[in-house]
Amino acid sequence: MIFYDCSTAPSPRRARMFIAEKGLEIETREVSMIKGEQLSPEFLAVNPGATIPVLITESGQMLNENIGIAAYLEAAFPEPPLMGTTPDEKGAILGWTATTESQLGMAVAEALRNGNPHMKGRALPGPENFEQIPELAARGITRIHLFFDKLNAHLADREFLAADQFSLADITAFVFVDFARVVKIRVEDTHPNLKRWYEACKARPSAQL
Template sequence: MIFYDCSTAPSPRRARMLIAEKGIDVEKHDVSLAKEEQLSAEFLAINSGATVPVLITETGVTLTENLGIAAYLEARFPEPALMGNTPDDKGAILMWTAIAEGQCGLAVAEALRNSNPHMKDRAIPGPENFEQIPQLAERGLRRIDLFFDKLDQRLQGRDFIATQDFSLADITAFVLVDFARVVQKRVSDTHPDLKRWYEAVKSRPSAQL
């Protein structure tokens, strides 16, 4: 398998953590988004969408989305299970993964890409250019606050977000919550249960990569 990564971006970090949690050996290539290597002809031949992560499977299939990569790796390497063993757990994990993506990941992206001067005309990832909309940045910041509130409430009396075990939902939420620092949103004592969970996941070896 071949894994196209970017050490500074949140999306490939999600796949990188999952790969590490499962102890999988893959061939890794770093793609510098800062240098716009994702827009090079060489990389566009791999993924015309100009995004990372990308996983080339053992049979040569190209996977370019985190959920697709996670589903493949879970099926190919079922232990430890990170997407649930029971129907209820599988549903809960995908539900909370979707909540984290929609309510935190998209919010951080809105806030960052619509305010950072280095992302002028790059408000949406991919090969096409889109102008920044400042109002979306303001909305994104508010949505991050709401997600922190929701996750703090969810984690009261719980060690993990979706089920009783560490899962893809925890990886997704941790990476996106951690990345919110780029728009000056950080976990603090105002969210004690969120902070407890955040520090616990942060201490895992996979989070150090």
């Protein structure tokens, strides 16, 4: 297998944490977004979608979505389970993963990509260029705060987001909560449940990579 990573971006960090939690060592190639390598002919030959992460599987298939990479690795390497073992767990973990991607991950991306002058013309990832819409940056900030409130309430009586053990849902939420720092939003004492969960995730060895 080959894993295409980028040390500065949140989406590859999700896959990197998943791989580490599985205890896997996979040949890794760094794609520098700072140097624009995701748009190079060499990388477009690997992933025409121009996004990272990418996993090339044992059979040579190219996977360029976190959810696909996680599903593949969970099936190929079931231990420890990160996507649930019971029907209820599997449903809750995928549900919270989807909710977190759309309500938090997208909000952080909207805020950053539409508000940062360095991302002018790059408001969306991928091979095509899109102009920024400043209103989306402001909306993204509002949505991040709302989702922090939602997580704080949900975690009041729970150790983990979706199951009785650490899962893909925790990885997804942790990575995007942490990445909100790029738009100057951090977990504060006003959100004690979120803070306890965030600190626990941050202390895991997989979060140090």
